[in-house]
Amino acid sequence: MPRSHRFLLLALALGSVLLTALARHHGFFWDAVLQASRYAQWYYQHGLQRPVLPAEFDAGHPPLFGLALAGVWRLFGPSVAVSHWAMLPLVLGTLWQLYRLVRRFLPAAWVLPGLLLVWLDATWLAQSTLVSPDVAVTFCYLLALNGLLARRPGQTAAGTAPLVLLSTRGLLLWAALGLTALLLRWPEWWPRRAAEGKRRFDLTVRTLLALIWPLLPALLLAAGWLGLHYCLTGWVGYNPDSPWAGNYQRLGPAGVLRNVVIIGWRLVDNGRLTLWLVGAVAAGLLWRGGWRPGPRTGQLLALWLPPVLIMSGLMVWYANPIGHRYYLPALLLLALLVAHLLAELAALPRPSARGLPRILAALALLGLLSGHCWVYPDRIANGWDASLAHxxxxxxxxxxxxxxxxxxxxxxxxxxxxxxxxxxxxxxxxxxxxxxxxxxxxxxxxxxxxxxxxxxxxxxxxxxxxxxxxxxxxxxxxxxxxxxxxxxx
The missing domain is CATH 3.40.50 (Rossmann fold)
Incomplete structure (x- = not known):
């Protein structure tokens, strides 16, 4: 690892330590009051005598995050500060996984601006200062994703196994990883012209098994949890008698369209509009310069699209409020895709425009930092857990x-x-x-x-x-x- 990269990682890690220290007395916030505090209190008091939570606060989520937090409390005592410090290894682990992604897709000269574009997303920074299961979900997802890219099935299995036991969104992201694996390997299976002149798919049982088996342990764990929950409660997914039953009400066409708009809003909110604009400008200049998408660009699209499609494809049909943090992996991968386009623009043989990619990167960074100031009037819903404005x-x-x-x-x-x-x-x-x-x-x-x-x-x-x-x-x-x-x- 180059010395400049070590310095960058150390600086970002120390920044995360500082943010954790400043936030260590912040109480549980938003959905984490239920999914972190109340779940962990139950397991801290009762252990695994009854693995399924009481009906009055069982929202259907798998219990791993609450169990892990309860375990930390048994070692160090139940307090808000202990809970915050327990999140720091996950935050730093996410930093390392993002660095590995940046190193894979960006040239050495663009590692610094690229990692800053990814790490300074307002929603990620806000979540990294909360005791939030979405931080654990993001780390596990990126760990499994790097395993897919490096073709390390053990690493993929190690990321997906806890992923499906952290929250229901972890189950959806497991499906997104499966789609990502398929898209990454698709070029190898594309119809090829055989010796006799006919096209055929180079897809065999062996290649399918190689693709699927790292994801199977997580699938078995998820099935085991859902089966146990159903046996003990009589329902999975959601309880029609719970306080959250209204969130699962099916919507008509107008409601679905409204959710589509909200999802689009979430993707550009908190300063990411600048990121999209910078990416569009870079793509336009690249196209005019004769550049065409190559394998790396295709791979990055194969990383970004599945979590967006899988999450959106399920959520648009229901009244459940759609939070920014639901798209955390996709938001981080979007920044990586934009950084890749800027690096490609910098590589074009046009000396007069060599400084432009850096200027665009600086504008994108300023836009991301401005995301902590994007607070709407009272009658417009704000994603308060999606920026440090809270x-x-x-x-x-x-x-x-x-x-x-x-x-x-x-x-x-x-x-x-x-x-x-x-x-x-x-x-x-x-x-x-x-x-x-x-x-x-x-x-x-x-x-x-x-x-x-x-x-x-x-x-x-x-x-x-x-x-x-x-x-x-x-x-x-x-x-x-x-x-x-x-x-x-």
């Missing part, structure tokens, strides 16, 4: 709770919404069993509202028009507002 939330939440305590206002009289609707202990692991009341504008005396929380337009209108703003905390792009009911309501 960081002030944790401090403001603590300050608001402290103010309520100082005023002698019981939390049970204050309505609040997701992700602030859980018991305080589930978020902070402090042993505080108090919780906010559900939002009910006809019964609540107080309502604690933030632009990070899920409040509908009608509730926001009512609070702003008919309630008294009693207290406000604000930092960065995040605010907390305490409303008190008026006497004339």
């Amino acid at each position: 960081w002030p939330y944790f401090r403001l939440r603590q300050q608001s709770i402290a103010w309520l305590d100082a005023q002698g206002i019981p939390l049970g009289t204050v309505g609040s919404s997701f992700p602030n609707a859980y018991p305080l202990h589930d978020v902070d692991l402090t042993g505080d069993a108090r919780r906010f009341a559900p939002v009910d504008l006809r019964r609540n005396r107080y309502v604690l509202q933030s632009n990070v929380m899920n409040f509908g337009d009608a509730a926001l209108d009512s609070l702003q028009q008919y309630w008294h703003l009693r207290h406000e905390e604000r930092a960065g792009q995040v605010y907390f507002r305490l409303y008190e009911v008026r006497g004339d309501r």
Whole structure:
């Protein structure tokens, strides 16, 4: 490894350590309150006496992340800080897997800008500072992907086996890896002209087995988990009686079209619009210069397309909210594809334009960094766990709770919404069993509202028009507002 690459990796690793240190007291956030904190608490308290979670918070996800976090707690004690530090090896492992991908597809001169383009994605940086199963999913996916590219079946199996036991999205990404393997090997099976002049596919049982067998252990593990879950609960995938049943409601044509738009939005959000524009400019200039896609470009498309197609092909039909983090592997691979196009542009024999690829790369990097400032107005849904813009939330939440305590206002009289609707202990692991009341504008005396929380337009209108703003905390792009009911309501 060149010295400059070692320095780059060390700098990015130290940056990740610093971000983890700064975020070590941030409580569990968004879906991680359920999938990390509550799952791990169950296994920490009960072990494997009952491997399936209680019905009231069983969302159908495989249990590996919660089990692993519970194991860490048994060694070092259950705390938010321990949970954050436990994520660091996965973050650094992801950095190494991304470096291997960058080294494979980019020339040495473009490793530095290429790795920065990949690593500085706003959604990845945000997730890397959270106790999130999606970090583990991303690491396992990239580990298996590098195994496919290097034709190391053991590595592919080592990545896919835990992948399918981390979350339901891990099961979908297993299918994406299968499609990726097929696309990567497809040129070898393309119809060839035999000696007699006829075309035939060079596809045999042996080649199919070589393709499939590294993925089989994960398939068996997934089948075993789903079978066990079905035997103990009577359902897999989703429970029609669960609080999340509405997320699996089938949509009509208008709803499907809306989901397609949302997926497109997720792919360009948080500064990635600049990445797409830079990639389009680079591709246009390359085409005008006589360049045509080669094997490396085809391989990168074979890496990027499957996770997008598999995830989208399932999610567009349902009402389930579509998060940015669902596409994390695809977002990182998109940046790698754009870096490849810029490297190809730099290789064209046009001395007058040699500096242009570097300028475009700098613009793309600035665009990605700007993604942490992409916060929409209150009535437009924000992906708060998809950028570092959410960081002030944790401090403001603590300050608001402290103010309520100082005023002698019981939390049970204050309505609040997701992700602030859980018991305080589930978020902070402090042993505080108090919780906010559900939002009910006809019964609540107080309502604690933030632009990070899920409040509908009608509730926001009512609070702003008919309630008294009693207290406000604000930092960065995040605010907390305490409303008190008026006497004339």
